[in-house]
Each structure stands twice: as C-alpha cells, then as structure tokens.
Amino acid sequence: ILNVEQSPQSLHVQEGDSTNFTCSFPSSNFYALHWYRWETAKSPEALFVMTLNGDEKKKGRISATLNTKEGYSYLYIKGSQPEDSATYLCADIKAAGNKLTFGGGTRVLVKP
Amino acid sequence: DVKVTQSSRYLVKRTGEKVFLECVQDMDHENMFWYRQDPGLGLRLIYFSYDVKMKEKGDIPEGYSVSREKKERFSLILESASTNQTSMYLCASSLPWTASNYGYTFGSGTRLTVV
Numbered sequence: 327i328l329n330v331e332q333s334p335q336s337l338h339v340q341e342g343d344s345t346n347f348t349c350s351f352p353s354s355n356f357y358a359l360h361w362y363r364w365e366t367a368k369s370p371e372a373l374f375v376m377t378l379n380g381d382e383k384k385k386g387r388i389s390a391t392l393n394t395k396e397g398y399s400y401l402y403i404k405g406s407q408p409e410d411s412a413t414y415l416c417a418d419i420k421a422a423g424n425k426l427t428f429g430g431g432t433r434v435l436v437k438p
Numbered sequence: 439d440v441k442v443t444q445s446s447r448y449l450v451k452r453t454g455e456k457v458f459l460e461c462v463q464d465m466d467h468e469n470m471f472w473y474r475q476d477p478g479l480g481l482r483l484i485y486f487s488y489d490v491k492m493k494e495k496g497d498i499p500e501g502y503s504v505s506r507e508k509k510e511r512f513s514l515i516l517e518s519a520s521t522n523q524t525s526m527y528l529c530a531s532s533l534p535w536t537a538s539n540y541g542y543t544f545g546s547g548t549r550l551t552v553v
Contacts, residue, residue, distance in 0.1 A: 335478075360541055369442070370528070372541030415481065424469065424488055424534070425496065426542065430480035 330418055332429035339406045339436050346402040347432040349416030353397035360426060361390055361401055362415040370415060373401075406436045441465075444529050444545035451552050457516040459548050461529030469532045470512035471542070472496075472504065474525040481528065487512055488534065519552045526550075 331350045339345045351359065358377045364370040374383040379394040387404045403410050413433045417426035445460035463470065469488050473481040473496075483496030485504040493504050501523060505513045512531075516523055526549050530542040 330480075332480075362541070362544075367546075369544040369546045370530075370542075372543075375541050417481075424494075425471065425483055425486050427483070427497075428473075428481040430478060 330416060330427050330429040332414075332416055332432050334432060335430065336433040336435070339403070339410075339434060341406060341408060341436055341438050343406055344402065344404045345406055345434070346400050347414065347434075349399045349401070349429055351397050351399070351416070351418040351429075353394060355420045356394045356397075356418065357421040358419045359392055359394075359399050360417045360419070361399070362417070363412045364415060364431070365412040373414075401432075403434070406434075408436050408438055410434060411436045442529055442531055442543050442545040444527075444548050446548050447546065449548055449550045451516075451519050451550065453520060453552055455516075455519045455552075457519050457550070457552075459514040459516075459527055459529075459550070461512045461514070461545055462510055463512075463529075463531040463543070464510065465531060465543065466509065467531035467543070468509075468534050470506065471530045471532075472502075472512065472514045473528045473530065474498070475528060475547075476525050484514065484527075516550075519550075521552050524550060524552045 361373040362370040376392040381392040390401045413431040415431045417428040442463045471486040472484040487493045487506040503515045529545040532542045
C-alpha cells in the first residue's frame with residue numbers, strides 16, 4: 327500500500343450498536359499512527375497516538391488497535407451514541423519524518 | 439486551554455486576489471502546518487514549518503506560499519486566488535516528531551470561497 331487509506335468512507339450506525347472501521351498504511355519506515363475525531367463545526371481532536379506493534383488504546387467507549395507489520399489499525403466504538411457522530415481520521419508519520427499523512431476519513435452517523 | 443486560532447471562519451475572495459490566512463498558537467510548539475480538506479480527498483498538506491523562518495513544501499504547495507516570522511504565527515498566502523483553491527483550510531501545530539506522542543492541535547478551520 328502506498329498511501330493511508332480508510333474504509334469504509336461512511337457508515338450509519340444505530341444508537342447502542344457497536345461498530346469498527348479500518349485504517350491501512352504503508353508498513354515501511356513506520357514511526358507512529360494517529361487517530362483524530364472531527365465533529366462538524368469543530369477542530370479535529372486527537373484521540374490516540376500509537377507507536378508499538380500490538381498496541382491497544384482506549385478512551386471511554388472508543389478503542390484502537392495497531393498492527394505495524396501488516397500496516398493496519400482498527401478503531402472500535404462500543405455502544406454508539408449520537409455524540410459519536412463525526413469523521414474519524416487516521417494518519418501516519420514515518421521514521422525521521424516530521425509530518426502526518428492523512429487518510430480520507432470515515433464519516434460515522436449514529437442514528438437515534 | 440491551549441489553542442490554535444485561525445483568523446477567519448469564513449472568507450469570500452475574488453479570483454486574482456492575494457489572500458492571507460493567519461494562524462496563531464499559544465503552546466510554544468516548534469512545528470506548524472497548513473492543510474486543506476476537500477470532499478473525498480482527506481487532509482492534504484500544503485506547507486509546514488519546523489522553526490521560525492523555516493518552511494518545507496508539503497504535497498500540494500503550488501499556488502501557495504507561507505511565512506513564519508515568529509514562533510507562534512504561521513501565515514498561508516494565496517498569491518493569486520483561483521476557484522480551484524476554494525476549500526477548507528486547517529492550521530495545526532505540534533511538538534517535534536520525536537515527541538509526537540501528543541498529536542497535533544488543530545484550529546477550527548477557514549472555509550475559503552473564491553468567486
């Protein structure tokens with residue numbers, strides 16, 4: 327894989343259901359993977375910064391895993407709530423790099 | 439509360455105008471970035487700066503320039519605005535990449551329309 331890619335582009339989730347989506351990134355020269363949540367009319371907010379293969383991070387009902395060898399990360403939302411509606415962005419940073427490269431985002435809409 | 443502040447939330451400019459987008463951060467961050475966000479394309483890096491008076495081109499620098507005279511301020515300049523520069527522009531700041539565990543702090547964005 328050459329670029330950071332996210333799938334799906336969008337998804338609709340019923341309130342209370344759990345969901346997950348994927349970020350794929352080039353595994354060579356990996357340094358860190360970032361996840362951001364971007365709500366409408368607000369600034370993107372950092373959720374997780376992950377660096378180690380096998381890393382798992384959790385913030386409330388949201389968690390993420392990282393596989394640096396195969397170049398993917400999953401973000402999970404447990405028991406989705408309407409306030410989880412946002413675009414979720416992932417981005418990688420390469421070793422000796424100084425900038426993030428973002429994927430296209432997954433837009434999540436939680437329906438009451 | 440730490441902040442990245444962008445000077446305008448919405449801006450409408452005419453084709454050919456010189457446009458300045460201003461960004462100020464109060465976190466003493468070394469790195470500052472300008473991204474644009476277009477539907478289906480995610481955030482694309484225009485320019486970044488890792489120190490005062492230092493700048494590096496990102497992935498889509500054509501038609502843009504930047505200025506960083508003070509550590510807290512990073513300006514994006516559209517030399518001659520064109521309609522294909524209509525977009526959402528986001529500024530961000532961060533510690534150096536060796537301390538990247540803390541993520542970027544973003545401004546709230548400037549939605550620029552060029553008519």
